[in-house]
Structure formats: C-alpha cells, structure tokens
Amino acid sequence: MAHVFQVGAGSGGMPVLDMICRDSRISRVTLVEPDVYKPHNVDRxxxxxSAVGELKAVLAEDWLKDRRPELQVETLTCDLLEPAKQAIIEKAVxxxxxxxxxxxxxxxxxxxxxxxRRHGKPWTLGEVLSGGIGGFVHWFVPGGPCYGCVASHLKREAMVEKPKAPDYSQPGGPVEETTVPAGKASIGVVAGLHAVVTLGLLAEKEKYQPGFTSLLLTLQRVEQVFDEAFRPYRFRIPRLADCLICRAEATPSSVGDLDVALAQALARLGNE
Ligand SMILES: [Zn+2]
Structure with missing residues (x-):
C-alpha cells in the first residue's frame, strides 16, 4: 500500500503514472497538473x-480509475510553485x-x-532529451545528492563539453535547439525506465542500489554529443561539498535559509 506524489501528466509523465499504477502496491496517487489537453499534445x-479541451489531471484520474477502480486519486490542478497551494501540497508530500x-x-x-528533502522522501525524475536523442532517469534519497548537485555535475562533466553544442541537459530551457520535441517512441523508452526505477526504489527503499544515481540512455548517434546510439551511461553522482542547497540542509536551518539557497542556485544556473 503506497502513496505516490507525482508532478506532471504530460506526454512523459502520463505513461510513467500509467505504468506504476498498474502495480497493485500503489494504492493512492496525488497528481499535480494544471494544464489543459491541447490539440498539439495528441500525437505524443x-x-x-476527443479529450482535447479537458484538464489533463481529470483525464489522468479517469484513465487510472478505469483500470484500477479502487485506486485513491487526488488531483491538484495548480502549478507546483503556486503559493496559495503550498500547504495542501506539503500535506500530500x-x-x-x-x-x-x-x-x-x-x-x-x-x-x-x-x-x-524537507519531508525526507525518496523520489525519481525522468528527462527526455531534446529531439528524443536519449534520456535521463535519476533517483534521489534523503541524505544523498540533491537535484542541484546532479544538474550541476551533469552540466559540467557529462553533456556540454563542446561550446557550440546545444545544452541538452536543460530540456525546455532557453536555448532554441532544446525545444525540438521528442517523438512518442523515445518518450516511451524513458518513461519505461523511469517507471522501473520508481518501482525499484519503492520496493527496496534505502537498500535500493541499481549501480547509478543517474542513468543516461542514448537513443541516437549525434555528432559532438553522443558517439553511439543505445548506449547506457551510469553516473554515480556524489553530493557536492559546495552545494548551496544540500549544504544548507546539512546543518539545522530554517525554511527561509533553504529558500535563499534555492534562489541563489537558480540565479547561478541562469547566469551560466
Ligand atoms: Zn546538493
């Protein structure tokens, strides 16, 4: 009997949600998703x-309940960062x-x-790279590297070694090339990996050790980015000693301190 807190039921999030909720261990879902289903979403x-115009959160709930009528589903049709919804979001987390x-x-x-991290919960993240050339799955546990550590490590050492290469570590980011949409097949591969890692983490909790903290699977050969298609890269990313977010967490600190550290980290990313 497990409760999943998920943000996003887009073309990547919905197949993950679908796959993990086929597992009878999942008994409850809280889904945060504010968007309306649009015509351009249909092919992915x-x-x-026929569902265009409806809220993705409502469609997701119907989809899940059609397959698991006993599943308890709670939807929050708001942005994860919406100030007025933080209390109910924190309760669900x-x-x-x-x-x-x-x-x-x-x-x-x-x-x-x-x-x-504030609530001491394990979590997973899936990222399909621009154009569907590959994707990442990351998993996080309390006391391990934070998302800031991972993003910083990958940006520095893994992905963007050539100055002119688009920043594939930032799908959806400000660089024009990163907005190339991925196809449904590539999205499905990464979603499947994301679901497998999530169910593994849920089953084994603090004992979970798949041999990586971040897995990159390439799906295409791309000049100056990936030498080979279908190659997995298993990253064991450590907690960064100078991480503003983790470091703030390491010593007892107020929510305000964490918010300051987060703002600094975001500002730093924006300046790079
Ligand atoms: Zn960190």
Missing amino acids: HLFPR GEADVGVCAADNEAAKFHFDLLM
Whole structure:
C-alpha cells in the first residue's frame, strides 16, 4: 500500500503514472497538473483527440480509475510553485511514500527536490532529451545528492563539453535547439525506465542500489554529443561539498535559509 506524489501528466509523465499504477502496491496517487489537453499534445499523448479541451489531471484520474477502480486519486490542478497551494501540497508530500517528478521546467524540479528533502522522501525524475536523442532517469534519497548537485555535475562533466553544442541537459530551457520535441517512441523508452526505477526504489527503499544515481540512455548517434546510439551511461553522482542547497540542509536551518539557497542556485544556473 503506497502513496505516490507525482508532478506532471504530460506526454512523459502520463505513461510513467500509467505504468506504476498498474502495480497493485500503489494504492493512492496525488497528481499535480494544471494544464489543459491541447490539440498539439495528441500525437505524443495517451489521451484521445476527443479529450482535447479537458484538464489533463481529470483525464489522468479517469484513465487510472478505469483500470484500477479502487485506486485513491487526488488531483491538484495548480502549478507546483503556486503559493496559495503550498500547504495542501506539503500535506500530500508528507503523506507520500515516493515522489515522481515529470515536470518540464527547472524551477519545478528544484522545488520538487526541496519538498522531498524537507519531508525526507525518496523520489525519481525522468528527462527526455531534446529531439528524443536519449534520456535521463535519476533517483534521489534523503541524505544523498540533491537535484542541484546532479544538474550541476551533469552540466559540467557529462553533456556540454563542446561550446557550440546545444545544452541538452536543460530540456525546455532557453536555448532554441532544446525545444525540438521528442517523438512518442523515445518518450516511451524513458518513461519505461523511469517507471522501473520508481518501482525499484519503492520496493527496496534505502537498500535500493541499481549501480547509478543517474542513468543516461542514448537513443541516437549525434555528432559532438553522443558517439553511439543505445548506449547506457551510469553516473554515480556524489553530493557536492559546495552545494548551496544540500549544504544548507546539512546543518539545522530554517525554511527561509533553504529558500535563499534555492534562489541563489537558480540565479547561478541562469547566469551560466
Ligand atoms: Zn546538493
């Protein structure tokens, strides 16, 4: 009997939610998703064209209940960062067993990380790279590296070695190339990996050790980015000694201190 707290039921998040909720261990879901299902979503989404115009959160709930009528589903049709909804979001996170982040922007990922660490919850994150050339799955546990550590490590050492290469570590970011949409097949591969890692983490909790903290699977060969297609890279990313977010967490600190550290980290990312 497990409670999943998930953000995002887009083309990447919805298949993850679908796959993990087929598992009978999942008994409750809280889904944060404010968006309306749009015509341009249809070719990459599980929902039918006839559902255009409806809230993705409502469609997701119907989808899950059609398959698992006993599943307890709570939807929050708001942005994860919406100030007025933080109390109800914090309550749901506090009651959750695992978090699933399928957010498409950096601010939401950092905020998800903050919520999970504040409540001591394990969580997972899936990221499909621009154009569907590959994708990441990351998992996080209390006391381990935070999202800031991971994003900083990957940005520095893994992905963007060539100055002119688009920043594939920031899907949805300000660089024009990162807005190339991925196809449904690539999204499905990464969603499947994300679901497997989430269920593994849920089953084994603090004993979970798949041999990586971040897994990158390439799906295409891309000049100056990936030498080979279908190659897994297993990253064991440590907690960064100078991480502003984790460091603030390491000593007893107020929520205000954490918020300051988060703002500084976001500002630093924005300046790079
Ligand atoms: Zn950190």
